[in-house]
Amino acid sequence: MNEVRAISIFARAAVLGNLRRAAVDQGISPQAASHAVMQLEKTLGVRLFHRTTRKLSLTEEGERLLQGVEPALAMLSSAIADTRRAKEDIAGPLRISAPKALGRAMLWPSITEFAALYPDVQIDIRFDDHFTDLVEERADVGFRGGSPPAGGAIARRLVPIQLIVCAAPAYIERHGAPRVIDDLAAHRCTGYRRANTGKQAPWEFMIGDEIVYREIAAALCTNDIDTEADAVLAGLAIGQLGSFSAATHIRAGRLVPLLTAHLTQRESVYIYYRHRTEQPLRVRTFIDFMVGKLADDRTFFLTPAELRAFQRLAPK
Missing domain, CATH: 3.40.190.10 (Periplasmic binding protein-like II)
Structure with a gap:
């Protein structure tokens, strides 16, 4: 049983007073909602609802459980909403890795231009001539001069070297x-x-x-x-x-x-990153900006x- 899912269904049923409405609210069938609540009651060893043909009402144990879980569910809902907004807002931290060799001559002017256009993005750039594993180093975007990086990263060629x-x-x-x-x-x-x-x-x-x-x-x-x-x-x-x-x-x-x-x-200069579908809007915007500025730039x-x-x- 998915306890978090069952508790969410229980809380919505308690607020709405009806399991069918809670099922619609959660996007599941009434049978699935009823089964989830009964499994939760079985796991806890208590009845959470008084059931009649017309409505539900909370038992004393159900009241205590609802009071205990409502703050946690509100925090969870807020965290999910914040995460979704990160996909929609050009704001938040942006971690970049690049070789020192490319920093001053090629990358820095475009990075500072991006920073001026999007002041709500907090840029954290690490200049390091060693190849950066994006997952291990928790970087969003990397630049590399040489051969395209392996290891599952997506690489886009910018200019020849x-x-x-x-x-x-x-x-x-x-x-x-x-x-x-x-x-x-x-x-x-x-x-x-x-x-x-x-x-x-x-x-x-x-x-x-x-x-x-x-x-x-x-x-x-x-x-x-x-x-x-x-x-x-x-x-x-x-x-x-x-x-x-x-x-x-x-x-x-x-x-x-x-x-x-x-x-x-x-060899060439590459920008590399993880799958775009996993990236917040600030990361996708930065990738598109740098590609637009640097790809095939004869400078x-x-x-x-x-x-x-x-x-x-x-x-x-």
């Missing part, structure tokens, strides 16, 4: 630009140390139809992509940067793309036409 070798004009003026991949050995280069392994990531190049990985000696190595980009912008070294952090600087002339014939584009990657133009300008 191009790995672009680039340098500041000041660096090229002092040291020249590499014409082929092997020339990098004679240059100062940056390195990125991966959060999950602690190892320096190799640089990758498209050679023919294959992606080739090269270990590049780093004059400056960091585990923070923004810091690496700052070092390249300062003219300290050549770096291989993600397009989400480099493209804007390239278009502004602050960085010059190099070796563009060997640029790779095998964060170079177009084929731009790449062809840079290849024509490359030193021979």
